[in-house]
Amino acid sequence: MPKIVCDGKLSDPSQHLAILSPAMHCRFFESNQCRSCNWLDRPxxxxxxxxxxxxxxxxxxxxxxxxxxxxxxxxQGFRDKAKMVALGTAKHAMLGIINHRGQALSLCECPLYPAEMQALLGELERWLASIAIAPYDIKSRQGELKHLLLNRNNEGQYMLRLVLRSTNAETKIRAALPNLLAQHPKISSVSINIQPVPMAIIEGPEERILSGDVWLRHKLNGINLYQRPKGFFQTxxxxxxxxxxxxxxxxxxxxxxxxxxxxxxxxxxxxxxxxxxxxxxxxxxxxxxxxxxxxxxxxxxxxxxxxxxxxxxxxxxxxxxxxxxxxxxxxxxxxxxxxxxxxxxxxxxxxxxxxxxxxxxxxxxxxxxxxxxxxxxxxxxxxxxxxxxxxxxxxxxxx
CATH class of the missing domain: 3.40.50.150 (Vaccinia Virus protein VP39)
Structure with missing residues (x-):
């Protein structure tokens, strides 16, 4: 059987089974702001x-x-895919969820993501605020940015997708991309997805590639597997x-x-x-x-x-x-x-x-x-x- 990467180290799968992962500490759960990990209080x-x-x-x-x-x-740090709702205002964008209290909550520092991915999500949140794209508001049906989708491979490269209501913000995003990519060269591709309908559907049929390679490579057990922007890959x-x-x-x-x-x-x-x-x-x-x-x-x-x-x-x-x-x-x-x-x-x-x-x-x-x-x-x-x-x-x- 191939050797498998576990917690950043190479190990034999039979040895990995004997490892008891420590409990994850999450300030969002402990402060009752987010209960998405509803079993987190169990060892x-x-x-x-x-x-x-x-x-x-x-x-x-x-x-x-x-x-x-x-x-x-x-x-913790095991999740390689983020699906963030765009919240807040154009100048104070947030990436996260509407929590069980009905509050907008930024989850860029969610410990399910590797530390490097948490840092990138925070940078993307600040970048979106700097270019002032209004998050979509469900009640008023106003705004442009609906979701941010980020996939990471096990070589630390990222596929970034922005789900928009229309193409109105495309020019602004294209103009701001060079600076973002210069600061974060591990973002290997950027696209926008157009989802115009006011329904609980994460993405729409139209995808526009703005930058980079549309193939994100995942090397698992020595086999190269690929993901394209609209394709599924395990979390x-x-x-x-x-x-x-x-x-x-x-x-x-x-x-x-x-x-x-x-x-x-x-x-x-x-x-x-x-x-x-x-x-x-x-x-x-x-x-x-x-x-x-x-x-x-x-x-x-x-x-x-x-x-x-x-x-x-x-x-x-x-x-x-x-x-x-x-x-x-x-x-x-x-x-x-x-x-x-x-x-x-x-x-x-x-x-x-x-x-x-x-x-x-x-x-x-x-x-x-x-x-x-x-x-x-x-x-x-x-x-x-x-x-x-x-x-x-x-x-x-x-x-």
């Missing part, structure tokens, strides 16, 4: 115990084997690396000639599980993500061994002309696979199903539709410390 060991208990309860009807030891996250890169490495380990010795990676995103699972003898088909509805997966495959020189397509996973699986695979990997959104896709998977009858879930409740619902499969292995990955959320990886085998 980290208790958080994991509680998550394991919840998962065991959900899997009890399926005769699941004992959980493998959970993958622990660092307790916790260390946990993502462990998740992909575990998938590769669990599938390494399986007798597989063809496998599918449904909801494949930028190709993390599929590319990690590839061997010279296997053929991979990756399916994802988001074309930007498929472009990222294809770039990785091209760089790896995989040629005809790999095919990525921008299609709906359920529609793809219903094509009766396709050769059924021995393994199907699925990484669905929180809503899960749904009954229709579960029925299609049963008809295809792959020998194995590798299911990565960010919502164990919908995982349990899907398992109830997948009669004829038994759980071979299951492991929890604590992608989201201090909350009830977690990722779970399940290997299913046809009975």
């Amino acid at each position: 980290y060991s208790q958080q994991l115990n509680d998550k394991e208990a919840l998962l065991n309860t959900l899997l009890a009807p399926f005769s699941a084997p004992p959980l493998l030891p959970s993958n622990r996250s660092a307790s 916790n890169l260390d946990m993502a690396a462990e998740l992909y490495a575990t998938a590769a380990k669990w599938t390494a010795d399986l007798d597989i000639a063809i496998y599918w990676d449904l909801f494949c995103g930028s190709g993390g699972f599929g590319l990690h599980c590839l061997t010279p003898e296997r053929q991979l088909i990756g399916i994802e509805i988001e074309a930007e993500a498929i472009a990222c997966a294809q770039r990785s495959a091209d760089e790896m020189g995989l040629g005809a061994q790999v095919r990525f397509q921008a299609l709906d996973s359920t529609a793809f699986a219903s094509d009766s002309a396709l050769t059924a695979p021995e393994l199907i990997i699925v990484n669905p959104p929180r809503r899960g696979l749904g009954n229709e896709l579960c029925q299609q998977i049963k008809q295809l009858a792959p020998d194995y199903l590798l299911y990565s879930s960010c919502n164990a409740n919908t995982l349990a619902t899907d398992l109830s539709h997948l009669e004829g499969y038994r759980i071979n292995r299951v492991q929890l990955f604590d992608m989201f410390p201090h909350t009830a959320h977690y990722e779970v990886l399940v290997l299913l085998q046809r009975c």
Whole structure:
């Protein structure tokens, strides 16, 4: 198994499991200003115990084997993605949230982010105030800046996106960019996203690249994976690396000639599980993500061994002309696979199903539709410390 970066040090994954991360201290939580990390008052060991208990309860009807030891996250500085609401006024911009008290709160110093990222968020907050772009006000439907989205890779480079109501502020932003980028050369790309509708939608369909490379590279376990501005990537890169490495380990010795990676995103699972003898088909509805997966495959020189397509996973699986695979990997959104896709998977009858879930409740619902499969292995990955959320990886085998 590849060595994985944990808390800034190289370690063997089995050693990492034994590390008990210290509690995170957060002045926003302690002063009752922000309760987003609603489990923060529980010791980290208790958080994991509680998550394991919840998962065991959900899997009890399926005769699941004992959980493998959970993958622990660092307790702070683990979050590599920020989604900040623009608040305040044009000359006193704030990046943060409307908290549970209905107050505007700057979260640039949130300890979920690495210290370097906290500092950059603070600089961006001051930069926005200096160019006086009015934050969007929901009630009056006035203002321009809705959100600031910032992604970080494990080499310390950043992708910056500003979500605007219109293009009215574009000229002002372009004029101010050279000074910002001169001071912060680690910002490798800047874009604006236009979201004109007065709805709770974070981003809109139009993206305008203002500066830099539109490809943010994430190197995980020696594999280059890519993210484009509108593409999804995991929030916790260390946990993502462990998740992909575990998938590769669990599938390494399986007798597989063809496998599918449904909801494949930028190709993390599929590319990690590839061997010279296997053929991979990756399916994802988001074309930007498929472009990222294809770039990785091209760089790896995989040629005809790999095919990525921008299609709906359920529609793809219903094509009766396709050769059924021995393994199907699925990484669905929180809503899960749904009954229709579960029925299609049963008809295809792959020998194995590798299911990565960010919502164990919908995982349990899907398992109830997948009669004829038994759980071979299951492991929890604590992608989201201090909350009830977690990722779970399940290997299913046809009975």
